[in-house]
Amino acid sequence: MLNFTGQTKKRVVNLGNKQSSAVNFLEQTRLQRQAREEQRQRERAANILQGYVKWYLYLSRIAETIDLHQESNDVVDEYSFSRYLASFSFVCRWKRSLPRERIISNITDLATVLKVHDDLLKTLNKFQVERIANNIMLVFHKTGNDTVITEEALKILLIILQQEVANECLFPNVISGLQRLIPTTLSQEKLDTITNIIFAINVRDSPQAFISFLCGRNLHLRTSDFRKSILYSTIPNNISIIQSLEPAQKVQLLLNILTLTPITSRKQIGPSDYIIIGTVLSTISFALSDRVRDEDDSDSTQEHNIIGVDNESIKEIKLLYSSAFIENAIEFFTNSQNESSKFVLYIFSSLLFLIPPEKKKLCMMITITPGSYKWFFNQLCHHELYVNFKTILARKDYLDSQDLNSVFQALSPASVADFWKMLYTFEELYSYWLIVSNDTESFSDDKLNLESIVDFMEFSKGLCLTFIFSNGPICDNFDKIKSISISLLNQLYSKNTRLQFLDSRFWETKNFNDNIDSLIEIIAEGHERSTMNDDMSDEEGSQPIFGSRTKITNDSQARLEVLAKMPFIIPFKSRVRVFQRLIELDRERNAPVSYFGPRTTLKADIRREFILEDAFNNFNNIGQNFKNPLSVTFFNEYGQEAGIDGGGITKEFLTSVVQEGFLPGGQFDLFKETATNNQLYPNDEIFKKLRMNYNVPEQKLKLEYLRFLGAIVGKCLYENVLIDVSFAPFFINKWSNVAHLMKSSINDLRSLDEELFSNLLKLNSMSDQELVELDLNFMIEEQVSGKKFIYDLMPPNGRNTQVNHNNRLNYIHQVSNFKLNQSLHLQTKYFVEGLFEMISAAWLTMFDPIELQMLISGGEQDINIDDWKDNVEYGGYFDDDLTIVYFWEVVKEMSPQERFKLVKFVTSVSRAPLLGFQSLTPKFGIRNSGREIDRLPTASTCVNLLKLPDYQDKELIRSKLLYAINMGAGFDLS
Numbered sequence: 001m002l003n004f005t006g007q008t009k010k011r012v013v014n015l016g017n018k019q020s021s022a023v024n025f026l027e028q029t030r031l032q033r034q035a036r037e038e039q040r041q042r043e044r045a046a047n048i049l050q051g052y053v054k055w056y057l058y059l060s061r062i063a064e065t066i067d068l069h070q071e072s073n074d075v076v077d078e079y080s081f082s083r084y085l086a087s088f089s090f091v092c093r094w095k096r097s098l099p100r101e102r103i104i105s106n107i108t109d110l111a112t113v114l115k116v117h118d119d120l121l122k123t124l125n126k127f128q129v130e131r132i133a134n135n136i137m138l139v140f141h142k143t144g145n146d147t148v149i150t151e152e153a154l155k156i157l158l159i160i161l162q163q164e165v166a167n168e169c170l171f172p173n174v175i176s177g178l179q180r181l182i183p184t185t186l187s188q189e190k191l192d193t194i195t196n197i198i199f200a201i202n203v204r205d206s207p208q209a210f211i212s213f214l215c216g217r218n219l220h221l222r223t224s225d226f227r228k229s230i231l232y233s234t235i236p237n238n239i240s241i242i243q244s245l246e247p248a249q250k251v252q253l254l255l256n257i258l259t260l261t262p263i264t265s266r267k268q269i270g271p272s273d274y275i276i277i278g279t280v281l282s283t284i285s286f287a288l289s290d291r292v293r294d295e296d297d298s299d300s301t302q303e304h305n306i307i308g309v310d311n312e313s314i315k316e317i318k319l320l321y322s323s324a325f326i327e328n329a330i331e332f333f334t335n336s337q338n339e340s341s342k343f344v345l346y347i348f349s350s351l352l353f354l355i356p357p358e359k360k361k362l363c364m365m366i367t368i369t370p371g372s373y374k375w376f377f378n379q380l381c382h383h384e385l386y387v388n389f390k391t392i393l394a395r396k397d398y399l400d401s402q403d404l405n406s407v408f409q410a411l412s413p414a415s416v417a418d419f420w421k422m423l424y425t426f427e428e429l430y431s432y433w434l435i436v437s438n439d440t441e442s443f444s445d446d447k448l449n450l451e452s453i454v455d456f457m458e459f460s461k462g463l464c465l466t467f468i469f470s471n472g473p474i475c476d477n478f479d480k481i482k483s484i485s486i487s488l489l490n491q492l493y494s495k496n497t498r499l500q501f502l503d504s505r506f507w508e509t510k511n512f513n514d515n516i517d518s519l520i521e522i523i524a525e526g527h528e529r530s531t532m533n534d535d536m537s538d539e540e541g542s543q544p545i546f547g548s549r550t551k552i553t554n555d556s557q558a559r560l561e562v563l564a565k566m567p568f569i570i571p572f573k574s575r576v577r578v579f580q581r582l583i584e585l586d587r588e589r590n591a592p593v594s595y596f597g598p599r600t601t602l603k604a605d606i607r608r609e610f611i612l613e614d615a616f617n618n619f620n621n622i623g624q625n626f627k628n629p630l631s632v633t634f635f636n637e638y639g640q641e642a643g644i645d646g647g648g649i650t651k652e653f654l655t656s657v658v659q660e661g662f663l664p665g666g667q668f669d670l671f672k673e674t675a676t677n678n679q680l681y682p683n684d685e686i687f688k689k690l691r692m693n694y695n696v697p698e699q700k701l702k703l704e705y706l707r708f709l710g711a712i713v714g715k716c717l718y719e720n721v722l723i724d725v726s727f728a729p730f731f732i733n734k735w736s737n738v739a740h741l742m743k744s745s746i747n748d749l750r751s752l753d754e755e756l757f758s759n760l761l762k763l764n765s766m767s768d769q770e771l772v773e774l775d776l777n778f779m780i781e782e783q784v785s786g787k788k789f790i791y792d793l794m795p796p797n798g799r800n801t802q803v804n805h806n807n808r809l810n811y812i813h814q815v816s817n818f819k820l821n822q823s824l825h826l827q828t829k830y831f832v833e834g835l836f837e838m839i840s841a842a843w844l845t846m847f848d849p850i851e852l853q854m855l856i857s858g859g860e861q862d863i864n865i866d867d868w869k870d871n872v873e874y875g876g877y878f879d880d881d882l883t884i885v886y887f888w889e890v891v892k893e894m895s896p897q898e899r900f901k902l903v904k905f906v907t908s909v910s911r912a913p914l915l916g917f918q919s920l921t922p923k924f925g926i927r928n929s930g931r932e933i934d935r936l937p938t939a940s941t942c943v944n945l946l947k948l949p950d951y952q953d954k955e956l957i958r959s960k961l962l963y964a965i966n967m968g969a970g971f972d973l974s
Contacts, residue, residue, distance in 0.1 A: 009056045059094040067090055071110035081120045084113065085128055091191040103143060114159045120165055127681035129160050129169045136179045150181060154193050161200045172469055175205040175213050191220050196526040199230045206240045214256050215249040221259045221687065228261055230274075235276040243283045247307045251288065254280050255316055255443040266324045271332060277320070278343025281350035282421070284462060285477055288355050290314045301443065312887065321349055321358040326365045336377045342418055345379075349421040353480070354430045362434035370446040372920055376426045381455065384411055385419040391457055397512040398465035404474055420475045427484045427906070434491045438759060439499055439747045452499055453492070457502070460489045464566060465512070469558045486565050493568055495850050498729075498747060507568050516574040519563065522556055567846040575846045576855065576914055582843055583692040583718055590627055600629045606653060608636040612660045612667070612705075615653070620708045620939070624837050648941025651721050651908035653711060660721045661709045668705055669725055676754050676871050679728040682706060682827035684819075688782070688789045706827055714838025722858045722911040728752060730820060731851040738841050744820035746813060752820060760812045768805050776803035778811060793818060859910030863903065869915035876928025877950075886954040890961060901965040920944060936964045957971055 038080045068091055071084045134152045143149050175198050185191050197924045202210045261273045286305040296965035333344040334402040351362050365374050388407040392399055408416055423673040444452045496502045534844055563568055604618035619626055632653040634641040662680055664673045671680045716723050730748035748756040778798035792798035793814040803811045877884050913920045922943050929947040937960055950958045
């Protein structure tokens with residue numbers, strides 16, 4: 001019967017889910033075939049094993065028949081000697097077991113034969129020597145640590161290793177076998193024998209085995225010329241093996257080398273010692289500590305690559321920091337002209353971080369060595385990599401990946417690695433020198449001259465940018481080298497701000513586009529994200545808001561890093577724009593979220609004769625709320641002053657508070673002036689009186705006023721109000737130095753008291769007798785408000801410690817530290833607390849002290865009239881009207897101070913806007929106030945508007961303007 005498909009074959013439906021019989025048959029056949037194959041394999045293996053067993057038993061029976069003792073007595077010539085050695089090897093290998101006495105007899109007989117027939121030893125070939133050594137190791141393996149057998153076996157090894165042919169032999173696994181004997185060996189003589197054998201074999205076992213032995217603990221090593229010679233020949237040639245060791249093994253290797261090569265005196269240390277020590281240290285990239293850190297120690301901020309070792313090990317390794325070792329190393333390093341001098345460089349490079357507390361000692365010893373810095377720099381600047389970097393940096397700001405590949409490929413990897421070690425060492429050492437030296441020593445004869453410093457700074461500027469813009473590490477220990485490079489460049493930049501030894505255009509870039517608008521956008525987006533993250537609802541199911549945001553590119557990230565770590569690369573005005581944008585973003589972020597009215601306004605009535613007190617009483621202790629807009633009403637002796645605060649009165653208020661609060665010797669006496677430049681810094685008597693418990697409530701009130709004045713300066717920065725006040729550079733520097741506890745160095749003392757700075761430095765050149773005649777001790781004694789103030793610089797024995805040749809440098813630094821830090825720390829702390837309530841401390845790190853002063857009070861000594869003229873909006877005038885023409889002629893003929901007064905009359909700020917008049921909002925305006933020529937010019941400071949009558953007479957304009965701007969009548973003329 002046909003189905004609808006036309007096929008006659010019956011369709012089978014398997015309802016039982018069973019496989020067909022054909023499939024089952026094939027699977028069974030496969031399994032049977034596999035079982036038969038496995039059976040054949042087992043039978044074949046059994047036959048092979050049976051054959052080996054039979055062969056072993058046969059050879060063992062033959063070994064039983066060999067009488068080694070008789071054969072040893074029959075040795076008379078080369079043939080019988082060779083036959084005996086072959087029989088000994090046969091028995092050692094195939095004899096299943098022998099009584100202890102028989103083994104001792106066999107070993108003793110061999111030792112006797114080798115001693116008696118020393119003439120036959122010369123006939124030994126390479127194969128026979130290697131076979132004897134292997135047989136001895138078989139005996140060790142079978143008998144364990146039998147004392148008698150060990151002694152005889154060691155004698156045999158010593159005899160064969162003394163043969164000339166042994167130098168061509170290989171002794172695999174001998175060292176590991178001998179090393180297992182050391183822990184159970186009590187005799188120092190036997191330990192020396194074992195050690196000498198291992199050293200005689202050294203890398204002829206295998207380089208890995210010998211290095212592994214040298215990394216062992218409790219080896220009870222003793223120095224000898226033989227062992228040192230082996231180290232000299234093996235360690236430098238196996239640096240790759242040492243590099244692969246674990247950190248703990250490297251430490252133990254170093255300890256054992258120091259045991260074998262004593263360095264306690266200069267006579268003991270030779271060039272070869274520096275080579276092997278330098279080889280090991282060149283592979284170390286971790287620091288040592290006598291405290292093993294807990295991995296869960298959340299308080300630890302140190303790097304993870306710190307290895308904990310015991311106190312004894314630290315003590316041994318500290319010998320590398322001894323005077324004998326360092327002085328000899330410097331002498332060898334600076335006088336050697338061969339390739340081996342680089343190993344001393346490896347030593348210095350590693351010692352700088354190996355034991356962190358010892359770093360200063362190393363740096364100091366190198367610093368006091370005449371000419372050491374010159375030598376380091378000469379080696380560095382003549383390196384081919386340095387020269388190639390400088391060549392490319394002559395036309396570019398930094399090296400891209402293509403440039404880096406070209407300069408690296410032109411040199412060997414070893415040469416490149418040596419350069420980075422040399423650079424790191426020089427930078428660490430020179431950074432230390434900049435810290436401990438004063439500015440008068442900066443370019444001394446035995447250090448680096450100005451030309452060398454400028455050359456290095458040009459290189460360093462490009463190198464640091466290369467580090468930042470590289471897509472990844474470009475050298476070993478990249479983070480460490482990058483960090484010290486950027487740190488040193490910042491130190492040199494700070495020195496230049498004090499000494500001004502660089503050309504004013506030095507920091508300008510060739511083709512580096514700071515793209516400040518892009519940076520501002522990135523910063524704005526970051527702030528927006530932060531704000532929205534704070535405000536984002538935690539409700540379940542809310543969608544991520546930032547999923548569609550573009551990620552920051554590597555290039556943009558690098559530019560942000562430049563702004564954070566090397567801000568001086570970016571032009572000052574660009575950074576001012578960033579600073580002002582940050583303030584705008586902060587203002588937007590802090591504005592109350594309200595759709596029904598403006599931000600909260602802080603109102604206050606301020607009496608002219610009590611400006612500072614009224615301001616303090618109204619606005620102190622309100623924290624960041626001081627960022628809100630102010631609404632100030634002034635009162636003078638006649639009552640309320642006229643004026644609507646559209647911003648001008650706020651500016652007048654802030655500048656008036658500054659004028660009174662920062663007045664030296666004012667009512668509260670909060671600030672003093674430096675003797676030379678009349679620059680302001682907090683009154684140090686506040687600290688002294690507090691320490692003397694003199695009128696404590698008044699001093700605490702002064703501290704509160706200092707905090708408030710810090711907030712006032714912050715408010716001026718926040719509102720972009722320039723103020724006419726000049727702070728001492730060392731004091732401003734503390735504002736951006738919070739990370740370092742606002743500490744100043746001896747170089748800052750010059751800006752505080754140049755006479756004291758000069759007198760202290762004179763101590764360095766005085767003789768011992770002159771110092772005695774001065775009768776100085778480590779005490780500060782001054783008169784404060786008629787009372788004696790005493791401060792101990794070296795408690796508790798400062799009074800009894802006379803200044804002499806040995807401690808005068810410490811005295812100089814202690815006095816400087818007291819003047820700049822200890823006596824001003826408390827006042828500065830209160831001041832910056834108020835400042836940072838308004839302005840983030842991180843924002844100020846973009847500027848150096850000179851730039852911060854410009855940010856506060858403007859930096860120009862005069863006003864750019866062309867810029868001013870180009871950014872004026874006229875009302876009722878044209879720029880070619882006679883009155884306007886005469887006005888600008890009068891302005892041009894004014895003194896700088898008169899121009900400042902004119903600007904203050906109109907804008908309430910005595911300085912031109914930091915970014916020029918184009919940034920003034922609203923624009924500077926001049927409006928025609930009519931033809932009444934007997935009227936004075938007036939101003940609306942809230943809109944920066946000068947109301948100028950149409951005088952049409954140059955002299956009349958001059959007289960009226962000068963009279964108006966010199967009246968100082970607040971807002972009565974406005």
